Amino acid sequence: MTFDKVYQYNFPTTIRFGAGAIKELPAYLQANGLKRPLIVTDPTVAALPFFKAIVADLEAHSFSVEVFSDIHKNPVKSDVYKGTEVWDQTSRDSVIGVGGGAGLDVARAIVLRVNHREDLFKYDDLIGGDIYVTNDVPHFITVPTTSGTGSEVGRSAIISDDETHQKKILFSPKLMAKIVFADPVLTMDLPPHITAATGMDALTHNMEAFLAKNPHPLCDGIALEGIYLIKDALEKATHQSDLESRSKMLMASMMGAIAFQKGLGVVHSLAHPLSSLLDTHHGLANAVNIPYGMEFNIAGFEDKFRRIAKTLELKEESGEAVVKYLFELNTKLNIPHHLTDIGVKSEHIETLADLAFADFAHPNNPKPVTREDFKQLYLKAL
Template sequence: MISQFNFPTKIRFGAGVIAELPAYLKDNNLSKPLVVTDPNVANLPFFKQIIQDLIAKGISTEVFSDIHKNPVKSDVYKGDEAYYGTHRDCIIGIGGGAAIDVARAILLRINHREDLFKYDDLIGGDVYVTNDVPHFITIPTTAGTGSEVGRSAIIADDETHQKKILFSPKLLAKIIFADPMLTMDLPPFITAATGMDALTHNMEAFVAKNWHPMCDGIALEGISLIHDSLEKAVNKPDLEARSKMLIASLMGAVAFQKGLGVVHSLAHPLSSLLDTHHGLANAVNIPYGMKFNIAGFEDKFKRIARTLNLKDESGEAVVQYLFDLNSKINIPHRLRDIGVKSEHIETLADLAIADFAHPNNPKPVSRDDFRNLYLEAL
């Protein structure tokens, strides 16, 4: 069943809803989209079908897919050149978090011509986002980041690898076409890694220190949906499991406006330094990060345990659940199994303490804490 809801932007959700895209563009007098995706999605049959359907309806379509799996500023500048060089009138982001982040950063770049990182939200750059932006549409193909409903893009510096946040309500999509059919052919590893990314968003948002009861409720429901569906989506996928994961991913991205925490600050340096898949980095680190947060926040973990239907309603049981879930979906338990070496630890700790996520962790995290967490997980 295809349905529509708004939170906060318009979301068209359901199997086959992607077929509405050409008519939506025509109804809004849009005929020259820049379609931003990643190199892998660009070669998949469903993506080629989307492009063929647009062209068949007389819509001039330009595809930009020259992006890194962990996006950098130069990706955005190349996309900006593609937009202006081919005279586009709107932007469609199709894919996972990397593609949609780049699409959103290109959206900002079109009418904001200062250095991209002048608009970094972490230094108050959002106040400079004052001009209009092109019409923006997002179409998720993974159930992970939930970037499709977001207002921000995370882009790294090409040289320093430090991640920057580009943020503004202007960067919300006008409409989201969330079609679980587009996720049906994801390979098990990507389904697992992106699914654990969604779980990390919901779980970290719930324990984050800021007060936002609406996000707390959304996060708990997201955790419940992932508990019900992730293992099946990875190992025996069907439309119901894929649909639940896609909804849970959307919910995680809404919930984490409350904040994230130590797990993301452990994960981001792995992506920027070692080019580790973001979802995989979160997946390996989440048991260790959640263990770090238990003391002093036992009531929060008791509520998570109840949501997971655990017999032992404790933080320790939640951590064990996370290790067990990783095993069931073939995610390794150790950083050494995803390419981290002892000689990386000091640099990783430096990057982690400089990361933007951990200030919202429920308890402070020092550089020594990060170093010790990396060593524990190694």
């Protein structure tokens, strides 16, 4: 695979992948009779030169472009409602999500809300709300700008309650993008700390998906290949960025999101409360917690960890070697080893444990996780 051309993959979304893929966006919109896109992104991306270039290119092709970027770092319901108001007031005909997890989650939730106007959390997948997603949805396009969540290929959006901070999952196959323009060039200017945090998010997705208890051999294979790509690329993408390392990370990120339809686990349940309660970057929260969560999972699943260690090409093929690798990788990426370094205090532990135990991810962990387990994992990581 060369890294200076555009490839097409269908899995099942059409993915246009490679350097320069974003240049195909105007022709795609024209071919589909779309003239008035709502571009949804976050405030940081909205200010970047590449984003302004995307908007300028569309406007130069006579598209009427409306940008909505008034969203939180960890999206909440009110963000979605505000974006839907912009849709209503400006008569849009399609939604383009541009960015990382936050921008793409809000974009996907707006896509849902356009023709589903009951309370947004009625559609929460954890209470069977997907059965109410019955109407058509607008034409939806995704453009990832980070290599972490893989939201561009997903079918769900994670949105928090403004008051309780509890995360909800909005899910439906209808929410899958019609097409993804995955251009690694758009990720080239990410600063090292964001590259590192989002890359560790992608690694967490692949590792947790591989370990998740639901049988899904297709996802297992994808997850292991994602782990392999990250092993080769993450450190280089962070410190000596080039097109090859950025391309590998973008592909591995999408693979992680495809694989985690199988489920996630204890690490995500440790990380989610940090984002909702303390506004911690999701990737950073995963990065700090992943060595501790993986260590918790070793006993009884030694064979799975041997396969992960073999994929990472570690000298010792064991779970303990995987945990050691994760701590060492965090060090190389300048990611701290302890929660106190990212603002967690001892008085937060009880609330974090409550939120983690209530989280949706850990029921798919390979072994059960109690509230006391979460408390002890936080204390160990503190």
